[in-house]
Amino acid sequence: MTHQTHAHHMVNPSPWPLTGALSALLMTSGLTMWFHFNSMALIITGLITISLTMYQWWRDVVRESTFQGHHTATVQKGLRYGMILFIISEIFFFLGFFWAFYHSSLAPSPEIGGHWPPTGINPLNPLETPLLNTSILLASGVSITWAHHSLMEGNRKHTLQALSITITLGIYFTLLQASEYFKTPFTIADGVYGSTFFMATGFHGLHVIIGSSFLTICFLRQLKFHFTSNHHFGLEAAAWYWHFVDVVWLFLYISIYWWGS
DSSP, rough: OOOOSSSOOOOOOOHEEEEEEEHHHHHHHHHHHHHHHHHHHHHHHHHHHHHHHHHHHHHHIIIIIIIIIOHHHHHHHHHHHHHHHHHHHHHHHHHHHHHHHHHHHOOOOGGGTSSSTTTTTOOOOSSSSSHHHHHHHHHHHHHHHHHHHHHHOOOOHHHHHHHHHHHHHHHHHHHHHHHHHHHOSTTTTTTHHHHHHHHHHHHHHHHHHHHHHHHHHHHHHHHHHOOTBBBBBHHHHHHHHHHHHHHHHHHHHHIIITTTO
């Protein structure tokens, strides 16, 4: 950082925003081709190019933060604000699904039988797989907090152990939710109940997969000694995101699985 007189990071020109945008276009166009013409060539191309873009973009960010020293205290403060705003935007994203659910369930229309759950819908038992998934995510919240505090204390071994536990619990949650989807007695096409259930829980499941990937990258970076006790925003952001996923699931469990059933 000796070549500049301020603590801010002026990012060098990068091709990755452009390749990311084009890859997103390929994926959305590919989805349309898949849905209407049963052709997966375009979406597979989009997935490959977006994966390559993410790898190279994150590699550049890791290089700038860990090896080139560009992520000063001022830059890290800006990143924290950015992560907080991103999580707030995610809260409002899920708020839309909760709004749709409560709008339909608190005053059921005659078209769905005038009661909730709608006529013909057999909801899942909230005391079976959903309760197990709740305990798994709560346990993972404890382990990611353990990882964060261990890192701040400079305990590398405990950080790696706690991260591996959190990642394992996240994968276990995903597998359980997938098995639950296979045995649900209704589908996303079964009216407002099916659409709100699968949209809300499905997007939450996607966020669990993203969070698990986030934590896996942090685990690999910790293996390579990228984090120190006072310079570890990557892991801190992953922990914030994971806590957000935990809290959303608690609201989903209480609203859709328990109260809604």
